[in-house]
Amino acid sequence: MPVNIPDLLPAKSLLEEENVFVMGESRAVAQDIRPLKILVLNLMPLKIKTETHLLRVLSNTPLQVEVELLFTSSHVPKNTPQEHLISFYKTFEEIKDKHYDGFIITGAPVELLEFEKVTYWEELCRIMDWSKTNVTSTLHLCWGAQAGLYYHYGIPKYEMSAKLFGVFEHFVNDPEEPLLRGFDDTFWAPHSRYTDVRRTDIEKVDDLILLSDSVKAGPYIALSKDRSQVFVTGHPEYDKLTLGEEYHRDKARGLQTKLPENYYKNDDPSQKSIVRWRSHAHLLYSNWLNYYVYQSTPYDWG
Template sequence: MPIKVPDRSPAEAALQQEGVEVIPDATALRQDIRPLRILLLNLMPTKIATEVQIARLLSHTPLQIELSLLTTATYQPRNTPFEHLKAFYRTLDEVKDERFDGMIVTGAPVETLPFEKVDYWTELKEILAWSRTNVFRRFGICWGGQALLYAAYGVEKIQYPEKLFGVFEQRVQAPRSELMRGFPDSFPTPVSRWTGVDPRGIAAKPELRVLADSPQTGIGLVEHVPTGDVFCFNHLEYDTETLRNEFTRDVSLNPTTALPHNYFPGNSAAADPANTWRAYGYLMFMNWITTLYRDTLYDLSALSPRPENDWGAGI
């Protein structure tokens, strides 16, 4: 099925150029079905690229998806034109009376800061508190996943002595999880982070289940079993060139930056990398959307608040 993104947005044009079917507003309104409403809280500095990456993965399901874009009101991104934010993004005040089947929270380049030192941390906690009554299920990516875990359960992050950077094999630890349906025993995933989640914090919460991990990069994917919320600390949504672009940026700041692991053929920065992970990104999001469609309520106004000890209470 096609995906509905904001009309005339850069994501719409990019997806159409790739051959992804995008449904216009007028056509979506004529169809006698309820689309799944997904809210993307986009905290990445490369907002337009991230919109395309997430929309691409959401489009590979048999369901109609309506993607809405959310940004912070208390922090003005420096790398995205104000006109783009004004045209296509909303803030919490503008969506607070709406309800959504799912919310995706992206990563952000703030991972080495304590959570409380992040400029928009107070607002992010407000968004998570609002999500207790207005969103059925959440999906956190990289720092977004770490932030969700910390806000929900107080699971701390840990900092590594060097950046985990490259393509690493992830071992499936819970093959019976519906999110892992169709995955092989291991699969490649782009990783780009200085931090991870404390395994002791995960082990202390029996409702949290590790779905995939790596000897080199630690826990990569966690599920909150009672709700189906997902915390993915790696980047199956990345484009083929994303790690190259990050490497070029990092080298400009530090010429001794190491090449990303298992990314450039022959370990040569002059070689063109191959995308070995996209099929698994499609598979993961298809599994997530399929279970979301099965479990969510047709009438979102009937959503019930989550328990008081869940999603941000006390943190």
């Protein structure tokens, strides 16, 4: 089944070129079906790319998914055209009285700031509080996961001695959990961040279950016992080129950036990148939509 998106959203044509099944809103309204309503709070600077990344992985499911895009009104994005935001995004004030089956909070390049110093932190807290009553399940990604763990459970983040950058091996701690259904015992996932959360802090919280972690990348997937809050500290939605584009961008800026680990063939940036995480990414999002959203949400929020 398709993911339903606005007809003119740039991601639509890009995904159609990849033979990803997407459906424009004009066709979707003619179908008598109750799609899953998914809200995406996009905090990433390159919003159009992030839209494409997320829509790609959300499309790999037999469920019909209708996506709405949200941005913070307390921070004006600098890297996305205003006409794109006006055409395709809503503010929290516009959607606060609605209910959604699922909600995704993306990462953001602000992890070296204290949470309270982030310009939109107060607004984000209001949104996360709202999600507890208006959303069936919320999926937090990268910095969004750190922000969610801090807001809901007081778990701090820690600055690392060097940026965690690359694709890393992870382990399944609970193969019986539906979110991990179909996972191999070990799998790979991309990370790009300067801060982390610690396993010992997560394990102190009785309401949290640590489903997956990594020797190099630390805790990866945690969730609340009622499955309404899911925290993923990496970027499983990244496409083949994302880490490479980040590496070359930082090099062009004169930054001392290291090569992304386990990304290029033979660790040679002149060679192609090796995608090790695509199957895991699609399975993670499909399981989240099926087990934590579709099978848990009310048919009619009333």
